Amino acid sequence: xxxxxxxxxxxxxxxxxxxxxxxxxxxxxxxxxxxxxxxxxxxxxxxxxxxxxxxxxxxxxxxxxxxxxxxxxxxxxxxxxxxxxxxxxxxxxxxxxxxxxxxxxxxxxxx
Amino acid sequence: xxxxxxxxxxxxxxxxxxxxxxxxxxxxxxxxxxxxxxxxxxxxxxxxxxxxxxxxxxxxxxxxxxxxxxxxxxxxxxxxxxxxxxxxxxxxxxxxxxxxxxxxxxxxxxxxxxxxxxxxxxxxxxxxxxxxxxxxxxxxxxxxxxxxxxxxxxxxxxxxxxxxxxxxxxxxxxxxxxxxxxxxxxxxxxxxxxxxxxxxxxxxxxxxxxxxxxxxxxxxxxxxxxxxxxxxxxxxxxxxxxxxxxxxxx
Amino acid sequence: xxxxxxxxxxxxxxxxxxxxxxxxxxxxxxxxxxxxxxxxxxxxxxxxxxxxxxxxxxxxxxxxxxxxxxxxxxxxxxxxxxxxxxxxxxxxxxxxxxxxxxxxxxxxxxxxxxxxxxxxxxxxxxxxxxxxxxxxxxxxxxxxxxxxxxxxxxxxxxxxxxxxxxxxxxxxxxxxxxxxxxxxxxxxxxxxxxxxxxxxxxxxxxxxxxxxxxxxxxxxxxxxxxxxxxxxxxxxxxxxxxxxxxxxxxxxxxxxxxxxxxxxxxxxxxxxxxxxxxxxxxxxxxxxxxxxxxxxxxxxxxxxxxxxxxxxxxxxxxxxxxxxxxxxxxxxxxxxxxxxxxxxxxxxxxxxxxxxxxxxxxxxxxxxxxxxxxxxxxxxxxxxxxxxxxxxxxxxxxxxxxxxxxxxxxxxxxxxxxxxxxxxxxxxxxxxxxxxxxxxxxxxxxxxxxxxxxxxxxxxxxxxxxxxxxxxxxxxxxxxxxxxxxxxxxxxxxxxxxxxxxxxxxxxxxxxxxxxxxxxxxxxxxxxxxxxxxxxxxxxxxxxxxxxxxxxxxxxxxxx
Ligand code: HEM
Ligand SMILES: [Cu+2]
Numbered sequence: 001x002x003x004x005x006x007x008x009x010x011x012x013x014x015x016x017x018x019x020x021x022x023x024x025x026x027x028x029x030x031x032x033x034x035x036x037x038x039x040x041x042x043x044x045x046x047x048x049x050x051x052x053x054x055x056x057x058x059x060x061x062x063x064x065x066x067x068x069x070x071x072x073x074x075x076x077x078x079x080x081x082x083x084x085x086x087x088x089x090x091x092x093x094x095x096x097x098x099x100x101x102x103x104x105x106x107x108x109x110x111x
Numbered sequence: 112x113x114x115x116x117x118x119x120x121x122x123x124x125x126x127x128x129x130x131x132x133x134x135x136x137x138x139x140x141x142x143x144x145x146x147x148x149x150x151x152x153x154x155x156x157x158x159x160x161x162x163x164x165x166x167x168x169x170x171x172x173x174x175x176x177x178x179x180x181x182x183x184x185x186x187x188x189x190x191x192x193x194x195x196x197x198x199x200x201x202x203x204x205x206x207x208x209x210x211x212x213x214x215x216x217x218x219x220x221x222x223x224x225x226x227x228x229x230x231x232x233x234x235x236x237x238x239x240x241x242x243x244x245x246x247x248x249x250x251x252x253x254x255x256x257x258x259x260x261x262x263x264x265x266x267x268x269x270x271x272x273x274x275x276x277x278x279x280x281x282x283x284x285x286x287x288x289x290x291x292x293x294x295x296x297x298x299x300x301x302x303x304x305x306x307x308x309x310x311x312x313x314x315x316x317x318x319x320x321x322x323x324x325x326x327x328x329x330x331x332x333x334x335x336x337x338x339x340x341x342x343x344x345x346x347x348x349x350x351x352x353x354x355x356x357x358x359x360x361x
Numbered sequence: 362x363x364x365x366x367x368x369x370x371x372x373x374x375x376x377x378x379x380x381x382x383x384x385x386x387x388x389x390x391x392x393x394x395x396x397x398x399x400x401x402x403x404x405x406x407x408x409x410x411x412x413x414x415x416x417x418x419x420x421x422x423x424x425x426x427x428x429x430x431x432x433x434x435x436x437x438x439x440x441x442x443x444x445x446x447x448x449x450x451x452x453x454x455x456x457x458x459x460x461x462x463x464x465x466x467x468x469x470x471x472x473x474x475x476x477x478x479x480x481x482x483x484x485x486x487x488x489x490x491x492x493x494x495x496x497x498x499x500x501x502x503x504x505x506x507x508x509x510x511x512x513x514x515x516x517x518x519x520x521x522x523x524x525x526x527x528x529x530x531x532x533x534x535x536x537x538x539x540x541x542x543x544x545x546x547x548x549x550x551x552x553x554x555x556x557x558x559x560x561x562x563x564x565x566x567x568x569x570x571x572x573x574x575x576x577x578x579x580x581x582x583x584x585x586x587x588x589x590x591x592x593x594x595x596x597x598x599x600x601x602x603x604x605x606x607x608x609x610x611x612x613x614x615x616x617x618x619x620x621x622x623x624x625x626x627x628x629x630x631x632x633x634x635x636x637x638x639x640x641x642x643x644x645x646x647x648x649x650x651x652x653x654x655x656x657x658x659x660x661x662x663x664x665x666x667x668x669x670x671x672x673x674x675x676x677x678x679x680x681x682x683x684x685x686x687x688x689x690x691x692x693x694x695x696x697x698x699x700x701x702x703x704x705x706x707x708x709x710x711x712x713x714x715x716x717x718x719x720x721x722x723x724x725x726x727x728x729x730x731x732x733x734x735x736x737x738x739x740x741x742x743x744x745x746x747x748x749x750x751x752x753x754x755x756x757x758x759x760x761x762x763x764x765x766x767x768x769x770x771x772x773x774x775x776x777x778x779x780x781x782x783x784x785x786x787x788x789x790x791x792x793x794x795x796x797x798x799x800x801x802x803x804x805x806x807x808x809x810x811x812x813x814x815x816x817x818x819x820x821x822x823x824x825x826x827x828x829x830x831x832x833x834x835x836x837x838x839x840x841x842x843x844x845x846x847x848x849x850x851x852x853x854x855x856x857x858x859x860x861x862x863x864x865x866x867x868x869x870x871x872x873x874x875x876x877x878x879x880x881x882x883x884x885x886x887x888x889x890x891x892x893x894x895x896x897x898x899x900x901x902x903x904x905x906x907x908x909x910x911x912x913x914x915x916x917x918x919x920x921x
Contacts, residue, residue: 020218021211027208029211030204030208033204033208034201034204037197037200037201037204041197044193044351044355053351056355057348057351059351060352063347064344064348067343067344068340068344070211071210071211071336071340071343072336072340072341077152078149080153081152081153081156084156084157085160087160088159088160088163089163091164091167092164095164095167095171096171096174099171100175103175103178
């Protein structure tokens with residue numbers, strides 16, 4: 001069968017080399033996540049007004065990205081997988097933004 | 112090369128796939144095992160995409176109602192225990208860490224390590240659900256479960272219950288129910304995903320112990336890992352959104 | 362020009378019937394017995410399972426359409442009570458949309474031909490493919506259960522708070538049905554995307570794929586990203602009904618419009634889930650029967666993806682009169698105009714493909730012509746509805762009913778029939794009776810227009826949809842519509858009968874009766890279980906008729 005397995009990868013340009021992450025990396029990520037959890041709890045108790053939810057969401061997003069990049073290996077995946085992940089968040093973003101455009105413009109000034 | 116298309120050979124087509132070396136896990140409709148593995152990962156990611164959109168609907172509802180009824184959300188959120196929430200976050204992250212090590216173990220073909228990391232993943236998963244049960248139970252006792260028995264007295268008159276909250280006007284107090292609806296819907300859906308994951312973990316432990324994943328066949332472990340980490344990520348967002356709305360006020 | 366013996370009126374080229382034989386081994390006789398079908402993982406057999414089951418549901422949905430038209434024969438509510446009438450159109454809508462149109466082309470023709478067209482042995486996940494058929498059947502069973510237990514009367518749109526607070530019918534059963542059927546469609550889409558990315562044969566680059574594959578790919582993206590939002594909306598409706606959670610209940614602070622947003626976030630893309638695969642069929646058919654490469658191949662391919670993308674930005678045009686903000690309505694109205702552009706690109710490119718082509722009028726081509734005409738009318742009236750001012754006048758009238766039947770029946774159903782006739786010889790190895798099928802294509806076309814053209818006028822004059830009685834002055838047009846529906850019914854029943862007949866008595870088709878270029882036509886009919894005896898290598902563009910001409914005879918062979 002290898003006769004048809006094209007070395008140039010013309011059929012599957014999305015293909016990426018497989019990459020094994022070691023326990024050291026995982027431990028670093030684990031500790032990072034725990035620290036970020038601590039920070040997010042701490043930040044919640046500091047009065048920052050409108051910034052509070054923004055900070056909370058920013059930290060959560062950083063944590064999520066860290067989990068995806070290393071625990072879920074997205075960093076080492078093909079472009080296809082990266083785009084797939086992006087597409088998911090993009091569509092979610094469309095759902096939120098387009099719907100919000102209705103709710104916000106229904107009551108200008110009250111948001 | 113045009114004649115390669117649909118050329119029939121003398122030999123019976125049934126035996127066509129005997130030509131290549133067949134590993135037990137290799138399904139015959141894939142050209143190579145690598146192709147199979149990449150297809151599996153990609154399929155799993157597409158499934159997670161649908162999960163993003165599934166939870167996305169609820170996250171949107173949260174965003175909307177939190178903006179509409181912020182005082183109610185603040186007061187209701189203060190009823191959740193940050194301590195339990197934070198502990199649970201740590202537990203879940205630990206479970207995810209064990210899972211990540213499990214993927215490593217499968218990749219370097221360490222059977223014992225794989226089995227033990229999977230067991231650790233399971234134990235921390237159950238611990239998470241245990242804490243969640245305690246929290247749910249408290250909500251039942253306080254009549255904070257949406258439905259007929261839902262009661263807003265703590266939010267209308269917090270002082271009577273020894274709470275240092277601002278009292279809410281009755282109609283805003285009613286809106287705390289929306290918060291708890293979203294709380295139960297989102298954490299409940301999350302817990303459901305955990306339960307499904309734990310069931311799969313038992314099966315994976317059984318197979319890992321049998322040695323299925325000790326010869327370079329890591330796809331099921333890897334793909335389950337993706338699922339498990341995704342469930343983590345959902346919680347990573349749920350924790351600040353539900354527990355930490357406005358701690359500095361109370 | 363063609364080396365094969367053909368005359369000017371037809372390109373059909375079937376083997377000499379006195380000597381022709383069906384291939385000894387194929388996917389149909391590979392295994393025997395009912396269980397070999399129910400537990401198959403072969404994409405071709407699963408496609409056949411789907412074909413049988415969606416046909417079944419099509420006729421159930423059709424029966425309700427018949428009852429609706431019968432009631433509307435007279436202005437008085439004489440056949441059924443208003444509640445019953447509501448149940449009729451709800452059942453009609455649910456069955457036709459979720460159990461027929463959404464799976465129609467992808468799950469049958471797509472399932473059968475996508476792997477073959479890209480030179481693969483099967484879909485990437487054969488067992489998940491079978492699972493999605495079982496989920497489909499479970500969804501169908503729940504729908505039938507809702508029907509037998511007493512029906513639902515929410516309309517296919519499950520509008521809140523009507524569905525959550527004011528109805529005493531089997532809403533939850535129907536919701537469960539749609540939830541489950543939704544996952545069937547998610548898994549089909551997922552399988553297609555992975556297959557198209559990962560299983561293409563060597564040389565089968567993206568821009569060598571048949572356009573049918575492209576359009577199914579685009580539809581799959583919509584299935585994967587849109588359907589889960591419907592699923593969660595439906596779950597919330599069910600929870601609202603059972604325990605009164607209040608997310609959609611204004612008395613508890615919820616917003617019924619939130620349901621509308623979530624529902625249409627899926628259901629507008631869903632109309633493209635329904636039409637895109639049909640557009641793919643039309644590309645194949647038009648090219649084959651005008652002996653030309655599809656004009657502007659790249660534009661047509663990208664327009665499918667553009668439709669999928671834009672499809673996510675227009676949903677609120679279903680909500681113009683429901684209380685969305687005026688500003689946002691304006692934006693959605695403008696975006697709706699935008700989404701018509703890629704559809705128009707396809708229409709123009711098909712027209713240019715036909716230009717100077719050697720056109721022949723076989724049955725699939727007749728259906729394709731019907732599609733082009735009817736879909737154009739449907740799409741353009743969609744643009745009317747998308748413009749804010751017009752919509753206020755036309756919404757919730759028969760104008761909408763006519764609009765979506767022009768795209769869904771005139772467009773998608775015609776495309777489905779075009780595809781079924783086009784690939785029937787490949788799927789079964791036998792030809793259908795040509796003149797009878799032409800007759801029935803014509804019958805459907807005429808019947809369709811008599812049924813739905815009057816509805817545009819009725820709607821414009823102000824007849825509302827979803828009522829079982831109407832002022833007497835609308836009767837003439839309604840009688841016309843019912844009469845047309847009868848003709849249409851004949852037009853749709855005939856193919857069922859003669860296709861079944863052809864299974865035994867049809868002429869043996871040979872490998873490539875249409876002289877078409879797709880990989881599926883280069884293998885035996887019906888195909889082998891493993892599709893190809895050897896992995897094909899694609900060394901030419903799609904729709905390359907010169908390549909086909911220069912192929913030597915022995916390249917096309919059967920096994921056994
Ligand atoms: C070509 C571009 C299209 C445009 C611009 C368009 C536009 C619209 C608009 C604005 C409405 C809403 C009318 C109202 O509720 O007042 C509508 C309704 C509808 N359209 Fe289209 N449409 C298009 C194509 C399609 C296609 C391809 C399909 C299906 C295959 C479809 C199926 C429907 C259905 C089912 C409804 C009615 C939904 C209900 O029950 O309320 N449309 N269309
Ligand atoms: Cu629409």
